[in-house]
Amino acid sequence: MMNKTSLIALLLLVFAGFYPLFVDSAWLAVGTTFLVFACVAFSQDIILGRAGVFHMGHAMFFGLGAYTTAILNVQFGWAILATWIPSVLIPMACAFALVAPIIHLRGDYLLVATIGFNIIFIQVLENDVFGLTGGPNGLFGIDVVRVFGYDFSSQIHMYYMAFILLGITLFIMRSLDRSKFGRAMFYIHKDDIAAQSMGISLRYYKLYAFILGAGIAGAAGSMFSVQYSAVSPEAFNVTQSIMFFTIVLVGGSASLPGVLIGTFVMFVLPEMFREFETARYLVFGVAMILTMILRPRGIWPVKFGNIPSFLKKEAK
Amino acid sequence: MDIFLQQMVNGLTIGSLYALVALGYTMVYGVMRLINFAHGDLVAFSAFVGLSVYGSLFSEGTTSLLAVVSVFLLSALVVAFVGVLLERLAYRPLRTAPRLSAVVSALGAGLVIQNSVMLIWGPNMKIFPTDFFPSTLWSVGGIVITFTQVMILSFSSVLMVGLYFFINQTKIGTAIRAVAIDQDAAKLMGINVNRIVMIIFIIGSALGAVAGLFIGAYYRGITFDMGWMYGLNAFVAAIMGGIGNIPGAMLGGLLLGLFNAMITGYISTQWAETFTFVLLIVILVFRPTGILGEKVAEKV
Numbered sequence: 075m076m077n078k079t080s081l082i083a084l085l086l087l088v089f090a091g092f093y094p095l096f097v098d099s100a101w102l103a104v105g106t107t108f109l110v111f112a113c114v115a116f117s118q119d120i121i122l123g124r125a126g127v128f129h130m131g132h133a134m135f136f137g138l139g140a141y142t143t144a145i146l147n148v149q150f151g152w153a154i155l156a157t158w159i160p161s162v163l164i165p166m167a168c169a170f171a172l173v174a175p176i177i178h179l180r181g182d183y184l185l186v187a188t189i190g191f192n193i194i195f196i197q198v199l200e201n202d203v204f205g206l207t208g209g210p211n212g213l214f215g216i217d218v219v220r221v222f223g224y225d226f227s228s229q230i231h232m233y234y235m236a237f238i239l240l241g242i243t244l245f246i247m248r249s250l251d252r253s254k255f256g257r258a259m260f261y262i263h264k265d266d267i268a269a270q271s272m273g274i275s276l277r278y279y280k281l282y283a284f285i286l287g288a289g290i291a292g293a294a295g296s297m298f299s300v301q302y303s304a305v306s307p308e309a310f311n312v313t314q315s316i317m318f319f320t321i322v323l324v325g326g327s328a329s330l331p332g333v334l335i336g337t338f339v340m341f342v343l344p345e346m347f348r349e350f351e352t353a354r355y356l357v358f359g360v361a362m363i364l365t366m367i368l369r370p371r372g373i374w375p376v377k378f379g380n381i382p383s384f385l386k387k388e389a390k
Numbered sequence: 391m392d393i394f395l396q397q398m399v400n401g402l403t404i405g406s407l408y409a410l411v412a413l414g415y416t417m418v419y420g421v422m423r424l425i426n427f428a429h430g431d432l433v434a435f436s437a438f439v440g441l442s443v444y445g446s447l448f449s450e451g452t453t454s455l456l457a458v459v460s461v462f463l464l465s466a467l468v469v470a471f472v473g474v475l476l477e478r479l480a481y482r483p484l485r486t487a488p489r490l491s492a493v494v495s496a497l498g499a500g501l502v503i504q505n506s507v508m509l510i511w512g513p514n515m516k517i518f519p520t521d522f523f524p525s526t527l528w529s530v531g532g533i534v535i536t537f538t539q540v541m542i543l544s545f546s547s548v549l550m551v552g553l554y555f556f557i558n559q560t561k562i563g564t565a566i567r568a569v570a571i572d573q574d575a576a577k578l579m580g581i582n583v584n585r586i587v588m589i590i591f592i593i594g595s596a597l598g599a600v601a602g603l604f605i606g607a608y609y610r611g612i613t614f615d616m617g618w619m620y621g622l623n624a625f626v627a628a629i630m631g632g633i634g635n636i637p638g639a640m641l642g643g644l645l646l647g648l649f650n651a652m653i654t655g656y657i658s659t660q661w662a663e664t665f666t667f668v669l670l671i672v673i674l675v676f677r678p679t680g681i682l683g684e685k686v687a688e689k690v
Contacts, residue, residue: 362498
């Protein structure tokens with residue numbers, strides 16, 4: 075028998091698979107961006123929800139991936155396919171280099187430091203360092219994906235590429251839960267001091283989460299730059315970071331359906347109410363407060379019993 | 391040398407403003423362990439309230455002590471009221487919730503205030519009345535000091551010294567310190583924690599309101615979204631000094647103001663924010679809890 079959650083998941087999957095057949099191009103683009111943002115939100119969730127690190131600069135890693143693809147393609151003429159590997163590796167390397175010296179900071183101090191990284195990143199982009207980033211206007215004219223003479227250039231192609239990317243991300247998230255990393259995260263989340271006494275290195279796992287999260291965000295960034303065939307600094311500023319941060323908490327941290335709902339609520343809903351341009355964010359702010367008061371652990375919180383399911387299975 | 395002294399005066403002026411705002415962040419954090427992301431927007435709100443109070447009570451071009459006093463008092467009152475309301479509606483229901491939920495609520499509250507200001511006063515930049523303070527300026531040994539700068543420096547020092555004594559010498563101040571150390575123990579000693587939190591929000595918002603009015607009088611142009619920038623700088627100042635620590639916020643504010651002025655005066659304006667955050671990160675690498683922050687042992 076299938077339980078309710080899997081049934082809903084299956085229905086959603088079918089809906090998402092056939093979504094491009096029902097909608098016009100504007101909503102198709104919204105759908106593609108939703109899938110990309112969901113990937114970024116999951117990667118933010120690895121750091122914020124699972125590792126419990128207060129991280130409010132995730133748009134930087136997203137942007138690093140996007141700009142890596144854009145710069146390599148526009149300035150150096152690489153094929154998009156070839157830029158995929160560096161667009162994952164460069165954010166990972168940056169995450170390691172930047173976060174390793176400050177990973178020991180207490181929650182709120184780390185939060186400001188990560189906001190700081192994001193702001194420095196934006197200034198680097200806007201000041202057009204080495205003439206590579208295109209300054210405040212960004213870069214445009216990014217190529218499409220070409221494989222053996224076949225161009226994946228239509229909006230529908232973009233949608234399904236993002237769909238596959240989200241599939242890979244979800245697979246990683248599922249695997250994480252069942253891995254050594256996932257178990258370590260679970261204990262750190264429950265009680266970090268007890269976890270440390272059992273020999274789990276907080277520093278190692280927090281850094282691990284950052285690097286993994288940065289890699290996924292980088293891949294999503296690369297997809298994002300190809301979808302819009304342009305990148306500009308304001309798509310990766312602190313406001314975006316705050317959005318990813320909020321998505322995880324509004325949806326429910328460490329919860330797969332929660333993060334998807336969060337992405338829907340924080341990104342798709344505002345798109346739906348575009349006609350109420352002026353009052354939209356006022357209502358939005360009120361909704362954020364109300365959601366947190368009514369559901370402090372998010373809309374779809376993760377249900378952790380006292381004994382995690384992976385231990386229950388072995389006990390049987 | 392002249393540039394150096396001039397930038398020193400400018401830096402201290404901006405620094406005092408940062409310090410006033412940083413006090414609001416640090417006091418709320420000290421008692422509630424909450425980063426009040428809406429505080430910066432309250433500062434912006436205050437500048438607009440001041441604009442309306444001046445516009446509706448006084449004819450254009452009035453420069454009088456009465457105008458200054460009434461604008462400051464009324465704006466501080468209105469902003470303090472909104473601050474208390476904010477705590478009641480957005481933060482109190484979340485006192486026992488996970489810490490980050492309150493942060494999201496604060497972000498939401500910031501959006502509400504910012505967009506309310508936009509709906510009430512419009513999205514365009516407004517000009518703060520130029521005659522609010524007399525436009526007198528003094529030239530001392532090659533450096534120029536305006537009346538507004540003197541007002542900012544003197545009034546904010548008075549407020550900060552006053553706050554320091556209030557926290558350390560009075561009965562309510564003692565209660566505030568007690569609640570910051572341990573809420574449950576403070577409750578058992580007969581301290582009304584809700585009332586202390588209310589007082590914290592009144593003081594913090596009123597100090598932010600004063601800073602907002604000074605920002606209007608000093609920089610002239612005010613926009614509905616300027617709270618984010620001043621709020622972030624002040625928050626960085628509070629973190630540099632050690633968040634939760636009142637002298638730390640004052641020190642952090644002045645330090646950041648001076649540093650900013652020197653960077654923009656001597657190096658570049660384009661990279662000002664980068665330098666700010668590099669300084670912050672360097673400070674945090676060597677002093678993980680800020681300059682005056684104490685090392686807190688984790689309780690098991």
